[in-house]
Amino acid sequence: MGKLSDVIFSATNFVANKIQQPAVILLYHRVTDLAADPQDLAVSPANFDAQLQHLKAAYNVLDADQFLYHVKEKKKFPERSVFITFDDGYADNYLEATPLLEKHAAPALFYITTSKLNTTLEQWWDDLERVLLTGRSLPANLNITINGGAHQFNTASSQHITDTYYALQGILRFCAPDVIDHAMQDLYTWAQCGPEGRPTHRMMTFDELKAMAKNPYVHIGCHTHRHPAVGMLPFQQQLEEIGQSKEILETLLQQPMKHFSYPFGSRKFLGTKRYYNADSIRACKELGLEMVCANYYGQVHSWSNPYALPRILVRDWSLDVFKTNMERFFKM
Ligand SMILES: [Zn+2]
Known part of the structure; x- marks a missing residue:
């Protein structure tokens, strides 16, 4: 904050949220305790447990079908609607996050990157x-x-x-x-090392993903095959990267994929660099995807573009910090 563009952006959000009660999409990556986390991607199971309890008590946690309905039909969201999403497909999504979702009867959508599923390799x-x-x-x-x-x-x-x-x-x-x-x-x-990854940083196995997808609180979407910034690729390669993850997941899980999220997905660009662009949206439409999330700060309204929805990144916040942040997320 502080830059003029940021101030204008929050003022625009503030006005939009006054005009219509917004929904907020939360973005998680991992639920686990890590010795080191230089990308700040993991939320501890204890904090996630407390965060879910608060969300269920104070907000209206929608599932993927409910959220898709409002986005597609351009309907106003119920008051204090929250949608929980996860990116990437780490093993802890199944081992640590899913049991807590089940405990709190809180639904979530998991966007899965496919190339390193069922391997001992880590994401780059x-x-x-x-x-x-x-x-x-x-x-x-x-x-x-x-x-x-x-x-x-x-x-x-x-x-x-x-x-x-x-x-x-x-x-x-x-x-x-x-x-x-x-x-x-x-x-x-x-x-002088090999490609063998750490067990703490592996993705799910096929069996884990299949078991997780059967959980009533879990919904699966795609997140490309190899996790590139699709906006840097020509249209045909974007289509292949997104399409390949969709096909692999549909074959493995025997269910249609309607949801996608852009890898990285931020709108903060460096010069000519883009995490996604108009070709990415075209590729998603061509593949029959119905709802696509990006990763920039903002709220969702009935008029939001279903192919570049804003999401708010959740860090390893204690309950107090999470409560305060959640109140702010609905305002500006
Ligand atoms: Zn990702």
């Missing part, structure tokens, strides 16, 4: 952490070519290594999947 942003930040001894310099561009990093101290980690996160998130895979292979060679 976790893999980068595993290679760089888990205390292995590393060379003092890293020279790496990414997408034809030469990059040089000082990795002589732990602070330099942390800086390198954040710099590479920033570069790789706008790269095509093949470029990311190639960079990770180079990093394994440089760090």
